[in-house]
Amino acid sequence: MLSLRNDLFNQATESVARTLLGCYLCRETEAGLVSGIIVETEAYLSINDPACHASRGKTRRNAAMFGSPGNAYVYFVYGKYYCFNVVTRPEGIGEAVLIRAVEPVEGIDIMKKRRGISSGITELASGPGKLCQAFAIDKSFDGHNLQEKPLYLADSGEPDDRIRVTATLRIGITSAQDKMLRFMVDGNKFVSRR
DNA sequence: GTTAAGATCTGCT
DNA sequence: GCAGATCTTAACG
Numbered sequence: 001m002l003s004l005r006n007d008l009f010n011q012a013t014e015s016v017a018r019t020l021l022g023c024y025l026c027r028e029t030e031a032g033l034v035s036g037i038i039v040e041t042e043a044y045l046s047i048n049d050p051a052c053h054a055s056r057g058k059t060r061r062n063a064a065m066f067g068s069p070g071n072a073y074v075y076f077v078y079g080k081y082y083c084f085n086v087v088t089r090p091e092g093i094g095e096a097v098l099i100r101a102v103e104p105v106e107g108i109d110i111m112k113k114r115r116g117i118s119s120g121i122t123e124l125a126s127g128p129g130k131l132c133q134a135f136a137i138d139k140s141f142d143g144h145n146l147q148e149k150p151l152y153l154a155d156s157g158e159p160d161d162r163i164r165v166t167a168t169l170r171i172g173i174t175s176a177q178d179k180m181l182r183f184m185v186d187g188n189k190f191v192s193r194r
Numbered sequence: 195g196t197t198a199a200g201a202t203c204t205g206c207t
Numbered sequence: 208g209c210a211g212a213t214c215t216t217a218a219c220g
Contacts, residue, residue: 078214080212080213
């Protein structure tokens with residue numbers, strides 16, 4: 001496992017969203033290591049994108065989006081769930097990649113316990129709220145540097161030639177629904193939805 | 195101080 | 208396939 005290069009995140013958000021597919025998300029908990037492969041992402045832009053939280057300027061909630069690239073932006077939605085993003089572009093821009101689904105690799109029993117289910121491995125992290133629950137990600141990671149433990153991104157070091165990326169419309173938003181900014185691993189059954 | 199809406203998930207039909 | 212749960216955030220008065 002290799003730590004992802006710092007300059008990887010300081011780029012166009014759509015590029016980062018594609019690059020993150022196939023990378024590992026790792027979380028060290030008291031119960032042990034939890035990890036998985038990122039299989040679905042969405043890009044949120046600062047310009048001409050009303051669906052992005054940063055589109056109406058910096059607020060207390062979205063401040064982390066304007067922080068250093070490679071940091072986490074975590075927010076609370078619908079009274080129950082957290083959503084996990086990776087900040088992109090230079091500091092001060094306000095763009096990020098939402099991690100929508102992860103294919104579980106290590107710590108599957110821990111994920112099941114945290115999710116409160118005993119079967120259905122595809123249900124463990126196939127959605128932004130689900131994966132935050134499985135990986136124990138909450139507001140305390142808002143602004144966290146994702147190259148540092150206990151929550152970090154990594155690469156297997158192996159070339160991922162077999163991954164094919166499909167771009168589609170974004171999901172679950174009520175504005176800017178016409179943008180092809182959702183990216184997923186073609187044919188992967190751990191995505192949130194087809 | 196008050197209010198409306200939300201980058202979702204689950205359970206039931 | 209669809210409606211309800213649930214509560215923080217931000218906009219407005």
